[in-house]
Amino acid sequence: MTPPPRSVPYPSPPQGGPSQRPPELEGSRLLRFVGRAMRRRCPNCGARHIFATYFRLRPHCPHCPRCGSRLERGEGDYFIGAYTLNLVAAELVFALVFVGRVVATWPNPPWDFLEWGSVVGVILAPVLFYPFSKTLWLAADLASRPLTPEDLERRG
Numbered sequence: 095m096t097p098p099p100r101s102v103p104y105p106s107p108p109q110g111g112p113s114q115r116p117p118e119l120e121g122s123r124l125l126r127f128v129g130r131a132m133r134r135r136c137p138n139c140g141a142r143h144i145f146a147t148y149f150r151l152r153p154h155c156p157h158c159p160r161c162g163s164r165l166e167r168g169e170g171d172y173f174i175g176a177y178t179l180n181l182v183a184a185e186l187v188f189a190l191v192f193v194g195r196v197v198a199t200w201p202n203p204p205w206d207f208l209e210w211g212s213v214v215g216v217i218l219a220p221v222l223f224y225p226f227s228k229t230l231w232l233a234a235d236l237a238s239r240p241l242t243p244e245d246l247e248r249r250g
């Protein structure tokens with residue numbers, strides 16, 4: 095009969111040396127990516143003009159020879175998370191503005207303005223937030239799943 099395996103203590107990092115944390119766990123990295131994404135820039139390098147149109151990302155990061163990363167990272171349903179993020183953020187902003195306006199003007203909220211403003215807001219908010227949702231999704235993905243050599247390949 096063999097004794098149960100003993101647990102091995104996790105080795106402590108060397109004192110005074112570089113951080114042993116994997117890059118995806120560094121908070122400053124995520125903040126840097128999110129800050130770039132909020133400006134519609136490449137989360138990885140900060141390059142501008144990563145959108146071919148208002149709605150469509152370029153396949154690779156342009157204008158940046160040191161990055162050149164794929165902005166569409168492979169999977170066909172890659173941006174489903176961005177669409178979900180866009181929907182949740184747009185509806186959350188709508189709800190906050192609506193409730194804030196009702197509370198601010200209570201007891202006589204402008205119901206006609208709120209009704210028609212809601213229609214316009216619910217249509218416009220997802221359109222306006224759409225490119226930001228894509229760059230934010232890309233930032234979150236890059237923070238949790240760093241670039242691989244395949245992401246740096248240029249096509250055609």
Ligand SMILES: [Zn+2]
Nearest residue numbers: 136139155161
């Ligand atoms: Zn880039």
